[in-house]
Amino acid sequence: MSKRSARPWVVDDELWSRIEPLVPLPYAGCRRPGRRRTLEDRKVLCGILFVLYTGIQWEWLPQELGFGSGMTCWRRLRDWNAAGVWQRLHEVLLDELRAADRLDLSRAVIDSSHVRALKGGPQTGRSPVDRGRPGSKHRVICDATGVPLAVTLTGGNRNDVTQLMPLLAAIPRIRGKRGRPRQRPKEVYADRGYDHDCYRRRIWARGIKPVNARRGTAHGSGLGTRRWVIEQTIALLHWFGRLRIRWETRDDIHEAFLKLACSLICWRRLRPTMR
Structure with missing residues (x-):
């Protein structure tokens, strides 16, 4: 089994190039109290995908993988969903599928x-x-x-x-x-x-x-x-x-997982046309 198929939660460069422009800058336009973000968004996204793929509870997210704590991943999933990141990612990939005549x-x-x-x-x-x-x-x-x-x-x-x-x-x-x-x-x-x-x-x-x-x-x-x-x-x-x-009490968190999963399905459809 290839490394990519063995670890599907690892975000490759091609996928990240589509997600990164959609991720809002932290604390843009204002000053907020608390510690500065030290963990890269890409690593946190890998942690979110790890939870999505495996179904593991947030507090059980393995720290040795370098994804940060489960609460850090949960917060950014919530914030990015509120900012419309997953919906826009889905739309971007649908546009690419239509351009490639795969829709x-x-x-x-x-x-x-x-x-x-x-x-x-x-x-x-x-x-x-x-x-x-x-x-x-x-x-x-x-x-x-x-x-x-x-x-x-x-x-x-x-x-x-x-x-x-x-x-x-x-x-x-x-x-x-x-x-x-x-x-x-x-x-x-x-x-x-x-x-x-x-x-x-x-x-x-x-x-x-x-x-x-x-x-x-x-x-x-x-x-x-x-x-x-x-x-x-x-x-x-x-x-x-x-x-x-559905383990989440909050419906917006479960909807975020749904939209993210739809985007990943679209991404798999798009990959064969990029080889």
Whole structure:
């Protein structure tokens, strides 16, 4: 196994060149009390990725790896998320994927996945699929090839169809080619949980064609041959140990991990075109 694959949390020069311009300068424009930052942002990011990949608790972050303390990594993850770093990184990589013709917006696919929230907190709810235990849902929309376009976090008791329009609205304006940015796929695929005439009309009003099986009809519509990519994308998200179970009480920290994971999936898609 190569060194890179053995240590996926190590940030290489190419990825850091995209992240570094997005990271805000410490204490810019003001004087704040406390000790000066002595640990490089790149090393702290490696610590954040170590937690994301392994699912380890913050206080158990190995000090001998040189990533700093778990609290240092947690604070910068919080601050960078508040500054919009992860969202902008995701948008930058989507732009690059479109420029490299590795993004297919002819259709988009939507689905959600339930995760248990052991500590509760905002964006949790009594899950009907987990005996009423508190849980959250990862709601994902991807392109025709499985590239994540947007991800949101809601309570586990929220009905899927009510989150359809917010998820479509979360798709960023994707540049990378001449002309107007793309934000709308031509078609959107979903399962029966998203079938409702009211929402079909709202999707049509946005200039998007809804394609999903009707409730009450027999299975075997054949749409699964195009919807399977969203299952692949959700499986890739849950390959990150920290996303299989929600340990964070704060919803913004869990959302930060979600957006960072989406960016890493996009980065893996982009790497073959750079060799």
